[in-house]
Amino acid sequence: MGEEKYCISCGMPLRTPDDHPLGDTTKDYCKYCAKPDGSMKSFEEALSGMAGFLERSQGLKGEAAWKAAFFALTKNPAWKSYAK
Numbered sequence: 001m002g003e004e005k006y007c008i009s010c011g012m013p014l015r016t017p018d019d020h021p022l023g024d025t026t027k028d029y030c031k032y033c034a035k036p037d038g039s040m041k042s043f044e045e046a047l048s049g050m051a052g053f054l055e056r057s058q059g060l061k062g063e064a065a066w067k068a069a070f071f072a073l074t075k076n077p078a079w080k081s082y083a084k
């Protein structure tokens with residue numbers, strides 16, 4: 001079954017319809033990077049979401065979590081142009 005797809009925003013593998021926003025497999029981003037209406041979150045929204053996730057999962061704090069989130073997100077196709 002073809003190549004594995006990854007979320008263009010956060011890099012998460014998109015394996016099942018449940019990984020997609022509203023189960024829509026035509027979308028190339030995951031449900032965590034989508035707003036309730038199924039549209040993709042902005043860079044700022046993705047960044048704060050990722051920073052919060054890293055604080056909870058990795059114990060990173062404040063600026064460290066923000067920098068790690070920025071680094072992780074700007075490796076992905078949706079946000080490459082944001083990399084410094």
Ligand SMILES: [Zn+2]
Nearest residue numbers: 007010030033
């Ligand atoms: Zn994602």
